[in-house]
Structures are given as C-alpha cells and as structure tokens.
Amino acid sequence: MSKPSLSELLSPHLLARIDDYQLLSRLAVEGLLAGLQRSHCLGGGSEFLQYREYVAGDELKYLDWKLLARQDKAYTKQFQQETNMRCAILLDASASMSYQGETAACSKFRYAAIIAACIAYLAQKQGDQVSICVYSDRELLSRPGSRERSLGALLSALEHISAGGKTDHELALHFVANALKRRSLIVWLSDFHHYETRLGAALGAFRLSGHDSMLCQVLDEDELTLPFRQTLRYVDSESNREISTSAGLIRQSYQQRLQSFLEHTRQSCLQEECDYRLASTADNIGELLAAWLDKREAML
Amino acid sequence: MLAFTYPLFLWGLLALAAPLLLHLLNRQRPKRLLFPSIRFLQFAQLPREGRKRLQDWLLLLCRMLIFALLALIMAKPYWQKKKTADQDGRRKEAIFLLDSSASMQAENSLQTAKELIAAELDELDGWHCGLMLYDASILQSLPLGAGKADIQALLAAWQPGYLAGRPERALPQALAAFSPDAAQKRLYAISDFQRGDWKLKAAQVPVDIQLRLLPAAAPSRQNCSISKVQYQSLGGGRKRVLVHCRNYAGKQQERLLSVKLGNSSQSRKISLAAGQNLSLGFVFEQPQEDRSRGLASLSQDDFAPDDQYYYWAEDPPPAKVLLLLADSEQDQGMAAHFLQTALEAEQEGVPGRFEVQTLPAEALFAASLDQVQLVFLLGAAERLSSNDFAALLAFMQKGGALLHCPGAAPNLSWHALKQHGLADIQYAGMVGENADAQALGLGWLEPNCALAAVFTEENRSDLFMFNIRKHALLKESSQEKVLLRSLDKQAMLLERRHGEGYFYSFSFAFNLNWSDFPLTQSFLPMLRELCSGLTNDAAGKIRLACGQTPPEIKALDGTVMELDQEADLTRPGLARMGEYALEINLNPSESDPATVKTADLQRFLQSQEQSRQQSASHPPPQGSLWLACATLLAVLILLELLLCRQEDLKA
Numbered sequence: 001m002s003k004p005s006l007s008e009l010l011s012p013h014l015l016a017r018i019d020d021y022q023l024l025s026r027l028a029v030e031g032l033l034a035g036l037q038r039s040h041c042l043g044g045g046s047e048f049l050q051y052r053e054y055v056a057g058d059e060l061k062y063l064d065w066k067l068l069a070r071q072d073k074a075y076t077k078q079f080q081q082e083t084n085m086r087c088a089i090l091l092d093a094s095a096s097m098s099y100q101g102e103t104a105a106c107s108k109f110r111y112a113a114i115i116a117a118c119i120a121y122l123a124q125k126q127g128d129q130v131s132i133c134v135y136s137d138r139e140l141l142s143r144p145g146s147r148e149r150s151l152g153a154l155l156s157a158l159e160h161i162s163a164g165g166k167t168d169h170e171l172a173l174h175f176v177a178n179a180l181k182r183r184s185l186i187v188w189l190s191d192f193h194h195y196e197t198r199l200g201a202a203l204g205a206f207r208l209s210g211h212d213s214m215l216c217q218v219l220d221e222d223e224l225t226l227p228f229r230q231t232l233r234y235v236d237s238e239s240n241r242e243i244s245t246s247a248g249l250i251r252q253s254y255q256q257r258l259q260s261f262l263e264h265t266r267q268s269c270l271q272e273e274c275d276y277r278l279a280s281t282a283d284n285i286g287e288l289l290a291a292w293l294d295k296r297e298a299m300l
Numbered sequence: 301m302l303a304f305t306y307p308l309f310l311w312g313l314l315a316l317a318a319p320l321l322l323h324l325l326n327r328q329r330p331k332r333l334l335f336p337s338i339r340f341l342q343f344a345q346l347p348r349e350g351r352k353r354l355q356d357w358l359l360l361l362c363r364m365l366i367f368a369l370l371a372l373i374m375a376k377p378y379w380q381k382k383k384t385a386d387q388d389g390r391r392k393e394a395i396f397l398l399d400s401s402a403s404m405q406a407e408n409s410l411q412t413a414k415e416l417i418a419a420e421l422d423e424l425d426g427w428h429c430g431l432m433l434y435d436a437s438i439l440q441s442l443p444l445g446a447g448k449a450d451i452q453a454l455l456a457a458w459q460p461g462y463l464a465g466r467p468e469r470a471l472p473q474a475l476a477a478f479s480p481d482a483a484q485k486r487l488y489a490i491s492d493f494q495r496g497d498w499k500l501k502a503a504q505v506p507v508d509i510q511l512r513l514l515p516a517a518a519p520s521r522q523n524c525s526i527s528k529v530q531y532q533s534l535g536g537g538r539k540r541v542l543v544h545c546r547n548y549a550g551k552q553q554e555r556l557l558s559v560k561l562g563n564s565s566q567s568r569k570i571s572l573a574a575g576q577n578l579s580l581g582f583v584f585e586q587p588q589e590d591r592s593r594g595l596a597s598l599s600q601d602d603f604a605p606d607d608q609y610y611y612w613a614e615d616p617p618p619a620k621v622l623l624l625l626a627d628s629e630q631d632q633g634m635a636a637h638f639l640q641t642a643l644e645a646e647q648e649g650v651p652g653r654f655e656v657q658t659l660p661a662e663a664l665f666a667a668s669l670d671q672v673q674l675v676f677l678l679g680a681a682e683r684l685s686s687n688d689f690a691a692l693l694a695f696m697q698k699g700g701a702l703l704h705c706p707g708a709a710p711n712l713s714w715h716a717l718k719q720h721g722l723a724d725i726q727y728a729g730m731v732g733e734n735a736d737a738q739a740l741g742l743g744w745l746e747p748n749c750a751l752a753a754v755f756t757e758e759n760r761s762d763l764f765m766f767n768i769r770k771h772a773l774l775k776e777s778s779q780e781k782v783l784l785r786s787l788d789k790q791a792m793l794l795e796r797r798h799g800e801g802y803f804y805s806f807s808f809a810f811n812l813n814w815s816d817f818p819l820t821q822s823f824l825p826m827l828r829e830l831c832s833g834l835t836n837d838a839a840g841k842i843r844l845a846c847g848q849t850p851p852e853i854k855a856l857d858g859t860v861m862e863l864d865q866e867a868d869l870t871r872p873g874l875a876r877m878g879e880y881a882l883e884i885n886l887n888p889s890e891s892d893p894a895t896v897k898t899a900d901l902q903r904f905l906q907s908q909e910q911s912r913q914q915s916a917s918h919p920p921p922q923g924s925l926w927l928a929c930a931t932l933l934a935v936l937i938l939l940e941l942l943l944c945r946q947e948d949l950k951a
Binding site: 096099108191193219222223230231232233238243245249253258261 | 331332333334335336338339340343344
C-alpha cells in the first residue's frame with residue numbers, strides 16, 4: 001500500500017478545524033520581527049504593561065500627562081513589545097513510533113508528523129519561524145529555521161522519512177541547545193518510552209533556557225488498552241527482545257504499569273511547566289489540536 | 301465381531317495424528333507481533349483453564365472421530381458373528397489336486413509332482429488331507445482324512461494319461477470337498493500349468509481357502525511333435541503321406557521322422573528351426589490294400605506322447621454336391637450339365653472327389669442337407685420358400701457352402717436372397733444385353749483368396765480370356781467380399797460368411813447364353829479348387845483328441861453308427877465307427893510347453909472371487925455398518941461446524 005502524502009493528510013478539513021487558533025507561547029519570547037508573541041523587551045508594543053517613574057531621557061510620548069496634572073507626579077507608561085516567535089518541533093522517528101494497530105488509521109510516527117505539520121502551518125501562518133528536528137538514533141531531518149516559502153519543502157521532507165532505529169532523545173536536546181539561541185516554543189512529539197526518568201531534566205533545561213515547551217506523547221490505542229485475546233509472541237521493536245504472553249492474563253497489571261509511566265511523564269511536565277498532551281492514534285487529530293490550542297489560549 | 305471388506309484402508313487411522321498435531325502445534329507457536337515496547341508486559345503461563353476447556357477437547361475429539369470414521373467407511377466394516385469355542389476347535393483340511401493330463405508325462409514332471417506332495421505332507425501334521433487326480437475330469441480321489449500312507453501309495457502307482465487337462469472342471473469339485481465349517485482350508489494345485497489347459501474363465505477360489513500352486517515342470521522343454529498326417533491316393537497305385545511337424549523348443553532340433561504304411565515304412569532325418577512348422581511328404585510306390593493302418597513317429601524327446609501319430613490310409617469318400625435348378629429353365633439344365641461333368645471328372649486316374657446330385661428347387665424340402673457339403677443354386681432362388689432359405693442358412697451355419705448363379709429372373713433372385721438374410725447384395729440391372737455392347741470379361745482376382753494360389757500371375761490370363769456376354773450389375777455391402785471383378789471393375793463373384801460356412805454369388809450363369817466360361821480351360825480348375833477349398837479334407841474320417849467323444853452319426857436307415865468294441869478313445873490309436881474311420885491322437889494343446897505364471901494365476905483365481913464378493917448387491921450376511929458410520933460422520937461434521945462457529949463468535 002502506498003503511503004498517503006503528508007500534504008494530503010494536511011487536509012483542508014483539518015486546516016479549517018485549526019485555522020482559527022493561534023500558536024501562542026505562554027512565556028515571553030525573543031524575536032526580531034513584530035508578531036503575535038509577547039517579548040520580554042518593553043517598548044513599542046500595543047499592550048500596556050506598567051508605570052514607572054520618569055527618568056531623564058525617557059521619551060516624552062510615553063509620559064502620562066493626565067497623572068502628572070492630577071497628582072503632580074511624572075510617570076512613564078511602559079508597553080509589552082510584541083514580537084515573532086521561533087517554534088522548534090522535535091519529532092521522534094524511532095522504530096517504536098512505526099507501530100500501527102489494527103484500529104488506527106496510521107502509524108504513530110505519521111500521526112505525530114501530521115501534528116508537526118499542523119503546528120508548522122500555524123506558526124508559518126502567523127509569521128513565526130519554524131525549526132524542526134526529526135531523529136531516531138541519528139538526525140533524520142534537521143532544519144534550524146525556515147520561512148514561509150519553505151513549508152512545502154518541509155512537508156515534502158517529512159513525507160520521505162520512515163520510522164526506524166533506536167531512540168536517542170539526546171539528539172533532540174543537542175538540536176535545541178545548538179539551534180535555539182533565543183527563547184522559543186518547543187513542541188516535542190514522541191512516545192517517550194524509557195525516557196520518563198530523564199524527561200524532567202530535559203524539560204528543566206528548556207525552562208532554564210527560557211523556552212516554552214509543549215509535549216505530546218503519542219501512543220497507539222493497542223498500547224493503551226492491550227486488546228489482544230490470544231497468546232502472542234511480542235517482539236520489542238527497538239531491542240528485538242521477545243516475550244510470549246497472553247494479554248488477557250496480564251492486561252490489568254499492564255495497564256497499571258502503563259498508567260504509572262504516563263503519570264510519571266505527566267508529572268515531569270507539570271513540574272517543569274510544560275504543556276502535556278496524551279494523544280492516541282485513534283483520536284481525531286483536528287479535535288485533538290483544537291482542544292489543545294484552545295486550552296493554551298485560555299491559559300494565557 | 302467387526303470385520304472389514306477393505307482392511308488396508310485402516311491405515312488411514314494414522315491420519316488421527318493430524319488434528320492432534322495441529323492442536324499441539326497451534327499451542328506451541330503463538331503468533332509474532334512487533335510491539336513498540338514490551339517493558340510493561342510480563343511473562344504469563346498459558347491459561348491452563350483455557351487449554352483444558354471442554355469445548356477445545358470436544359472439538360479435538362470431534363475432528364479425530366471424523367478422521368477415524370472416514371477410514372472406517374473406506375474399509376467398509378460389517379458385523380460378523382463371533383466364532384464360538386467349538387467352532388475354533390474345527391479341523392484343518394488340505395486337498396492335493398494333482399494334474400494327470402498327458403503333458404504331465406513330460407520328463408521329470410511325474411517325479412517332481414510326487415516330491416512336492418511328499419514335502420508338503422510332511423509339514424501338514426494334524427491336518428486332514430485328501431488327494432484328487434484329474435485330467436478332463438476327476439479320475440481318482442482319496443477323501444479328506446486319508447492317511448499319508450494311502451496318499452503315497454496312490455501316488456506311487458500314479459501314471460498320467462493321454463487326455464488334456466480341464467482344471468476348470470476339477471477345481472469346483474475340489475472346493476466342494478472341503479467341510480463348510482473347517483477352521484482352515486488349503487488347496488494345493490500340482491500341475492505343469494500349461495497355458496492350453498489353464499484357461500480359467502469361470503473358476504474361482506473363495507478367499508477363505510488358501511490356494512497354493514506348485515509347478516511340477518521345468519519352464520522349458522525340448523519338444524517336437526507331429527501335429528497332423530494327411531493321406532492321399534495319387535493314382536497308379538501310388539500313395540502319398542503328408543506329415544506336419546512342429547518344433548516347440550526355443551532352438552533347432554534334429555529328429556528322425558519315420559512313416560509306416562501297412563507293412564512298408566520310410567524314415568528321414570529332419571531339422572526343425574525354433575518354432576518351425578514343417579510339412580514333409582512320403583510317397584509309397586507299392587499298392588497297398590485299402591484301409592491300411594499307418595503310424596508316423598519322431599525319435600523321442602522330453603515329451604514322448606506327441607511323437608507318434610496314428611492315421612488311416614484310405615481316401616475319403618467323395619463330397620456330395622447338390623445342384624438346385626428350376627425345371628422350366630433350359631439354360632440352367634445346361635449349366636448343371638457343365639458343373640456335373642467338371643466336378644465328377646477323373647484327374648490323373650484318381651476318381652473325382654465330388655458326387656453330384658441334381659434336384660428341382662421346389663423339392664429342396666425333401667433333401668437331407670446333412671449329407672451334403674456343397675449346394676449350387678442355379679437361378680432358382682426366387683422359387684424357394686422361407687423354410688427353404690432357413691434350411692440353407694442352417695446348412696451354412698454348420699459349415700456348408702452355397703453357390704448361387706443368376707437365372708431367368710435375376711432381380712427376383714437377389715431380392716429373395718436379400719429378403720431372407722443370405723446376402724445383402726444390391727441388384728442394379730444387367731450389363732451387356734444390348735447387341736452393340738462391347739466385349740466383357742474378368743479383369744481382377746482377389747490376391748488373398750484360394751483361387752489366387754491356382755491362378756498365379758503367370759497363368760491368370762487363362763481366367764481372364766473368356767468372353768462374358770452379359771452379367772448382372774451388383775453392388776456389395778460391407779459384409780460381402782469381392783473375389784472377382786470384371787474389366788470395368790464390376791463385382792463378378794462375391795463371398796459372405798455365415799457361421800462356419802460360406803455363401804458365394806456369381807454375377808453370371810454357367811451357360812453359353814451368359815458366357816463362354818464353361819468351355820474354357822479355366823472352368824474346371826476354378827470350379828474344383830473353389831469346391832475343394834469348401835469341402836472338408838477329412839470327410840469320411842473323424843479325427844479325435846484322446847478322451848474326446850465321437851459325434852453321433854446316423855446311417856441312411858436311421859440307425860446310429862456304433863463304435864468298435866475294442867476301441868479305446870482314451871489313448872492314441874485307430875478305431876472305426878461304422879463306415880467312418882477314427883484317428884485318435886494326442887490333443888495338440890498338450891504339446892505346447894508354454895505355461896502360465898502361477899502368481900498371475902493365483903491373483904486371477906482369488907481376485908475374481910474377491911471382486912465377485914465385493915460386487916455382490918446383497919450386503920455381507922452379518923450386516924453392513926457402512927450406513928451407520930456415514931450417518932455418524934454427518935452428525936460429527938455438523939457438531940464440528942457448530943463448535944467452530946461458537947469459537948468464532950467468542951473470538
């Protein structure tokens with residue numbers, strides 16, 4: 001079966017569902033151009049931030065003349081500067097992301113890639129720069145920055161990537177450290193298997209660097225529910241280890257362990273003020289993104 | 301007890317292992333699944349309660365039973381009453397069926413047969429044994445229970461006779477001699493298994509009788525035989541004896557052939573190639589008295605009885621020929637005259653071999669065709685009644701010959717022949733009746749007929765020279781064979797076979813209105829050769845094989861001719877029965893050393909019986925279980941489908 005084109009998966013229906021939303025950073029970011037994002041720089045923005053006492057040399061146009069006339073105190077109005085944002089997408093393309101359950105419409109990687117495409121589309125649309133890093137045990141695609149005209153090229157490059165190999169999340173951290181010199185929004189898409197213990201540290205590093213981060217943990221419905229009836233020989237997609245078991249017998253303990261893993265991941269995100277979202281490949285992507293972005297807008 | 305018609309199919313029960321293995325293999329090899337991470341999975345014992353679920357076991361049992369029933373159905377089971385204790389104590393019986401035909405006189409056969417029986421008798425301790433000697437029928441028998449001493453005493457005095465063996469007559473009698481409730485039955489057939497004797501088309505040996513075939517002769521023997529001797533007076537007091545010899549051996553044989561006629565005898569050394577037939581003539585110059593006894597003999601070989609041949613040195617009486625003609629036809633009277641003259645003429649001082657009688661066609665009902673060998677129907681076919689035609693047909697069926705010539709009403713003549721089934725010849729008019737008609741004549745002779753041997757290529761022109769003024773235009777059917785054709789390829793003489801005899805139809809008559817044929821030189825040889833070929837050279841003589849009963853022959857006064865009192869028909873020799881001479885010699889089939897393969901014979905004898913039992917429409921006496929098995933199989937298949945359906949629903 002031929003793989004569906006990613007640009008086709010970025011369908012008008014899906015775009016229409018998310019088109020009204022804005023990809024906003026909860027933290028002030030640094031940018032070179034004026035945009036929708038709050039900048040940590042004060043100045044020529046439209047949104048009032050605070051008053052401060054006038055000091056010699058301040059621009060008189062920001063002096064609050066009414067206050068001076070009423071109280072005889074000179075205060076200068078300060079405004080939040082609005083700037084553009086650099087959005088970095090980290091996409092896991094390891095072998096574990098290639099799994100596709102019988103009920104899923106696509107594999108985990110393709111599902112995550114569609115989310116990444118949507119994020120990139122929104123960012124491009126609002127004038128933000130988009131960086132992307134697709135990795136497994138090596139960097140499969142690394143673009144520190146891209147402009148609007150290169151969105152098509154980005155999607156085309158994503159189409160040609162197939163998931164495989166072991167996961168090395170350190171590559172993603174290196175990319176962030178090297179490519180993002182200013183405060184940025186990081187969107188991280190992976191199943192985060194075997195990484196829950198180190199995830200907190202990684203997110204903490206992002207936070208210390210001033211980055212806002214969004215984390216989407218993509219799992220297949222089969223991973224969440226373990227629906228199999230017969231005894232199967234399960235083969236780990238990355239380590240190739242095998243285990244023969246009957247799902248019906250271990251389903252309860254499996255789900256307990258999985259929930260523990262998910263909870264651990266979620267707690268790490270909460271502690272590092274990272275926006276966490278669990279996605280199942282059975283979920284509708286448009287609905288998922290709409291709900292996620294809506295929640296973020298509400299939090300701002 | 302349970303028994304099976306085809307027990308070999310029970311090997312199919314091995315297929316029971318198939319569902320069992322499939323169940324086990326399915327358990328041991330779970331399906332492989334590439335999973336993102338197995339870190340949350342644990343080893344788990346296969347569900348014991350699941351493995352032992354009643355439904356699984358039912359399904360397995362059901363499938364195994366289906367396989368078992370399939371094998372049983374193929375083996376055709378039936379119920380047989382169990383043998384009771386007293387039946388198990390029944391006695392064991394063995395019968396020796398010993399071939400006593402002439403061929404057993406061959407060198408070593410006699411001794412080998414005795415040794416074979418003695419060896420088998422030693423192994424049959426506790427058995428009830430019997431002995432039967434047979435040739436054409438059972439000659440002598442010792443009933444079951446006879447002691448070994450009795451059997452050996454009879455064997456010591458045993459000498460094979462001169463008759464041909466008829467095992468198909470002896471076998472049923474031997475089988476009937478077994479007790480129906482014998483625990484074990486064994487039939488030994490000791491013979492040389494000559495191919496000529498063992499033509500068993502109806503004989504069958506039941507499968508519960510062990511048949512053992514013991515060959516008592518070496519597969520090859522060096523045998524030459526005298527198959528036939530013919531005697532003929534040549535005129536001038538000379539006699540000719542023609543001896544036919546045959547070599548049955550696979551290599552060349554040298555023999556001394558002696559012929560004795562009355563008090564004279566002649567000998568000659570002969571050499572016979574492998575499989576060769578040789579005819580050798582001996583001429584005796586001295587006039588002998590009539591009815592001399594003769595004997596032809598070969599120097600002895602492996603099989604002596606066929607090295608001698610007894611014959612009578614007397615000419616056969618003339619063959620009787622009946623000419624049927626229409627009284628009113630002058631032309632046919634002329635034809636009858638030509639025919640009678642030609643057939644009764646002397647040749648080289650030897651009286652004619654034919655005795656001709658003429659009879660009006662209307663008086664055929666009064667003639668006794670039994671005494672006649674040839675009938676000429678000279679243009680009178682349309683005058684015969686249905687009974688006459690029936691009599692002529694019967695006459696031909698027995699070996700007589702009927703020769704037909706057209707008369708005044710050829711169309712009616714052939715129509716009557718066709719109507720009564722004597723011929724299927726289509727009459728299509730006459731040729732040559734007009735004055736301006738061109739000269740007609742014969743132009744072609746069938747190369748394979750008897751006439752072609754006389755009218756060879758060199759002197760065939762004699763046959764084709766005479767003129768034919770007119771002839772009928774005939775169209776033969778597929779049943780007729782054309783022997784002579786005219787110059788323009790029209791059929792002139794047609795032949796059709798009726799049983800043992802022949803029907804001939806000429807397209808022209810033997811009188812001068814039709815052709816010059818009766819005046820030509822070829823008329824006499826053609827007529828005599830044609831008629832000689834149709835008459836039996838042994839007329840007046842009866843050649844019998846040893847043991848053969850002579851036919852019943854009635855004299856003119858109606859009394860049955862009786863055999864000489866001292867005549868012994870069971871051994872070679874000469875005898876007389878009234879005016880008929882009997883030559884009694886060995887059956888030629890006994891000379892042939894070719895044998896049947898005992899393995900093939902045994903398979904044939906018992907497979908015939910087996911197939912007869914199998915093809916019998918009635919079920920085995922104790923009741924077939926086939927239907928019950930088939931019904932049970934159908935139920936099991938339904939149950940299996942139901943169980944599978946439930947499994948699917950659960951899945």
